[in-house]
Amino acid sequence: MKLRESAKGRIRCGEMGENRLINQITARLKPRADVIVGPGDDCAVVAAPNNGRPLLLKTDCVVERVHFQPNDKPSSVGWKAMARTLSDFAAMAGLPQFALVTLVVPADCETRWVKEIYRGLHRAADRFAVAIVGGETSRTDGPAMVSVAMVGTVEEGQWVSRAGGKVGDALFVTGRLGGSVGGKHLNFTPRIAEALWLSANFSVHAMMDLSDGLGADLPRLAAASGVGFAIEEKALPRTRGCSVDAAIHDGEDYELLVAIAPNDASSLQAKWRRKFSGLALTRIGVLLPAAGFELPRSFHGYVHFQ
Amino acid sequence: MKLRESAKGRIRCGEMGENRLINQITARLKPRADVIVGPGDDCAVVAAPNNGRPLLLKTDCVVERVHFQPNDKPSSVGWKAMARTLSDFAAMAGLPQFALVTLVVPADCETRWVKEIYRGLHRAADRFAVAIVGGETSRTDGPAMVSVAMVGTVEEGQWVSRAGGKVGDALFVTGRLGGSVGGKHLNFTPRIAEALWLSANFSVHAMMDLSDGLGADLPRLAAASGVGFAIEEKALPRTRGCSVDAAIHDGEDYELLVAIAPNDASSLQAKWRRKFSGLALTRIGVLLPAAGFELPRSFHGYVHFQ
Numbered sequence: 001m002k003l004r005e006s007a008k009g010r011i012r013c014g015e016m017g018e019n020r021l022i023n024q025i026t027a028r029l030k031p032r033a034d035v036i037v038g039p040g041d042d043c044a045v046v047a048a049p050n051n052g053r054p055l056l057l058k059t060d061c062v063v064e065r066v067h068f069q070p071n072d073k074p075s076s077v078g079w080k081a082m083a084r085t086l087s088d089f090a091a092m093a094g095l096p097q098f099a100l101v102t103l104v105v106p107a108d109c110e111t112r113w114v115k116e117i118y119r120g121l122h123r124a125a126d127r128f129a130v131a132i133v134g135g136e137t138s139r140t141d142g143p144a145m146v147s148v149a150m151v152g153t154v155e156e157g158q159w160v161s162r163a164g165g166k167v168g169d170a171l172f173v174t175g176r177l178g179g180s181v182g183g184k185h186l187n188f189t190p191r192i193a194e195a196l197w198l199s200a201n202f203s204v205h206a207m208m209d210l211s212d213g214l215g216a217d218l219p220r221l222a223a224a225s226g227v228g229f230a231i232e233e234k235a236l237p238r239t240r241g242c243s244v245d246a247a248i249h250d251g252e253d254y255e256l257l258v259a260i261a262p263n264d265a266s267s268l269q270a271k272w273r274r275k276f277s278g279l280a281l282t283r284i285g286v287l288l289p290a291a292g293f294e295l296p297r298s299f300h301g302y303v304h305f306q
Numbered sequence: 307m308k309l310r311e312s313a314k315g316r317i318r319c320g321e322m323g324e325n326r327l328i329n330q331i332t333a334r335l336k337p338r339a340d341v342i343v344g345p346g347d348d349c350a351v352v353a354a355p356n357n358g359r360p361l362l363l364k365t366d367c368v369v370e371r372v373h374f375q376p377n378d379k380p381s382s383v384g385w386k387a388m389a390r391t392l393s394d395f396a397a398m399a400g401l402p403q404f405a406l407v408t409l410v411v412p413a414d415c416e417t418r419w420v421k422e423i424y425r426g427l428h429r430a431a432d433r434f435a436v437a438i439v440g441g442e443t444s445r446t447d448g449p450a451m452v453s454v455a456m457v458g459t460v461e462e463g464q465w466v467s468r469a470g471g472k473v474g475d476a477l478f479v480t481g482r483l484g485g486s487v488g489g490k491h492l493n494f495t496p497r498i499a500e501a502l503w504l505s506a507n508f509s510v511h512a513m514m515d516l517s518d519g520l521g522a523d524l525p526r527l528a529a530a531s532g533v534g535f536a537i538e539e540k541a542l543p544r545t546r547g548c549s550v551d552a553a554i555h556d557g558e559d560y561e562l563l564v565a566i567a568p569n570d571a572s573s574l575q576a577k578w579r580r581k582f583s584g585l586a587l588t589r590i591g592v593l594l595p596a597a598g599f600e601l602p603r604s605f606h607g608y609v610h611f612q
Contacts, residue, residue, distance in 0.1 A: 036360055037465075037467055040468075040530070041398070041467045041468050041469070041530070042364070042394040042395075042397035042398050042467075042468065042514055042515060043362045043363060043364040043394050043395060043397070043398045043400060044362070044363040044364065045360050045361070045362055045363075045398070045460070045465055046360060046361045046363060047360055047361075048354055048355055048358050048359055048360060048361050048459070049354055050358075052354050053354055054342055054351050054352060054353055054354055055351070055352050055353075055354050055361075055404075055457065056349045056350070056351055057349060057350040057351075057352060057404060057406055057439060057440060057455075057457060058348070058349040058350065058406065058440060059365075059406040059407075059408050059440060059442050059453070059455050060408070060442050061408050061410060061442060061444055061453070063410055063444050063445070063446045064448075065446075065447055066444060066445055066446060066447075067444070088348040088349050089348075089349060091348035091349070092347070092348050092349045092351070094349060098361075098363060100363055100364070100365040100455055101365075102365050102366070102367050102408075102453045102455075104367065104369055104451060133363060134363060134364060134365060136365050136366050136367060138367055138369050138372060138373070139369070139372055140369045140371075140372060140448065140449060140451070141371055141372075141448075141449065142370075142446065142447075142448020142449040143446060143447065143448040145410060145446070145451060147365070147367070147408045147453045147455075149363075149365050149406055149408075149453075149455030151361065151363060151457055153354070154351070159343075159351055161343055161347045161348075162346075162347050162348065163347070208348055209348060224346070224347070
């Protein structure tokens with residue numbers, strides 16, 4: 001098949017067979033000992049994790065005009081698609097290993113755009129030692145979408161759910177909250193290393209990543225743990241120029257929210273500063289009994305479908 | 307949150323938080339010993355497969371107005387979304403175990419439609435003993451999309467790729483080809499049991515599922531195996547009322563294409579008839595040396611992005 005090129009030298013996806021596009025994109029994949037069959041066959045075949053460790057599984061997606069805009073840098077969109085799923089692995093203190101990519105694009109989308117999307121996907125995957133082992137592409141007559149499914153592992157008994165929070169736990173968040181739409185939502189760093197270090201060295205009772213904003217996500221952690229909570233609004237680490245309201249409700253922070261045993265809380269911050277000097281870790285509140293707690297303000301937050 | 311209902315009693319997804327919808331949908335999931343953490347946390351946690359077997363990974367999707375139409379029965383669309391990925395597992399002689407669902411729907415889509423989609427997803431998953439362990443939902447201002455990522459396993463050395471075909475192998479297909487758009491594309495049965503039986507009992511050198519039609523898929527198997535092929539057009543098992551051309555090019559058959567050692571080929575069909583009496587297995591051709599083979603006709607087939 002000879003590709004037609006327009007006067008401007010642009011190639012549209014519709015002018016290029018799926019096979020050829022996927023082949024071009026996956027040609028740069030590096031061989032890895034734990035990848036037995038990579039992209040190009042009906043399924044990927046990978047080595048099972050050692051020692052009978054449990055598997056961690058997660059899928060997430062970004063949709064055009066919802067999670068990114070048509071004129072956003074496509075490599076940043078690819079980064080975000082991979083990093084969102086990585087952030088869910090961080091939330092469980094998991095170790096990501098393999099990713100599958102589903103790309104849905106209009107037929108008139110430029111192949112260069114698709115390649116830039118994959119460049120961002122690869123950049124994020126490489127940064128966290130994840131192998132992209134499969135990809136599926138479909139056309140659509142609507143907005144573009146990138147979905148990333150990830151498989152990894154976790155030490156037996158080492159994973160952290162949302163449900164283990166206990167009354168009296170200290171609540172911490174990494175980084176600064178609010179204002180993500182200014183750019184951070186496209187180039188944030190999943191807190192994988194930080195989560196692994198926290199769960200290996202402290203009694204982390206519950207953890208999640210802040211994707212919908214503290215105002216939506218903290219009530220979820222509390223509900224899953226069967227507890228209430230109180231936040232010191234003045235303690236909230238805010239992005240420069242952000243109000244308390246923005247820090248609570250903007251969403252897409254992709255920082256960790258951590259509930260930790262009160263005995264561990266006092267020593268945590270000094271050790272954290274020595275280990276992760278460039279990133280804030282801030283004590284923002286406490287878990288309380290489920291009944292009788294008071295919300296610091298109207299915690300309506302960001303809800304999908306609104 | 308109180309749901310508003312319209313005069314007709316319909317609830318739109320936009321009137322219902324993502325949490326609540328997902329909670330309603332996943333409430334019916336049955337507990338399974340190998341599912342440690344199911345839907346509702348940041349990731350799913352599942353038991354790793356026994357005996358250090360390799361993992362099989364695959365993702366696929368169906369897009370509205372591409373793989374299904376707006377007025378198709380939503381439970382059939384859900385079935386198709388799950389069955390397409392299952393069919394890829396069949397193609398490798400794999401054993402599917404866990405599925406993650408990504409659902410992208412417009413805010414004005416009815417929650418009843420989403421629940422019917424999930425009913426179909428569950429029906430297909432239950433039929434093949436697959437646990438749906440996670441789901442992600444996003445809104446869109448475009449067409450709906452359902453993506454299914456699947457994790458499973460396969461006996462060491464038992465999986466079958468597209469790349470193992472040898473000159474002289476007999477080519478077989480299951481079922482009948484062509485005319486899938488008449489309905490089969492929504493309610494086909496993934497050939498999981500048939501593939502496991504074939505790979506356990508015969509020298510299956512290469513296998514794939516026919517998703518884009520024999521005319522597009524057989525050249526892929528041949529190319530991956532570095533061989534050519536010849537097909538006896540008159541031998542092709544056609545759906546009633548379908549031409550040879552339709553059998554070759556319609557696509558979405560989701561039948562198995564199998565390359566098998568010639569010594570095994572003679573005994574195969576009698577044994578097959580005793581095991582799978584309701585399903586045809588037809589010898590349609592042979593693998594040839596890569597150079598000098600002749601295509602039976604213009605093998606352009608169905609290519610995505612066209």
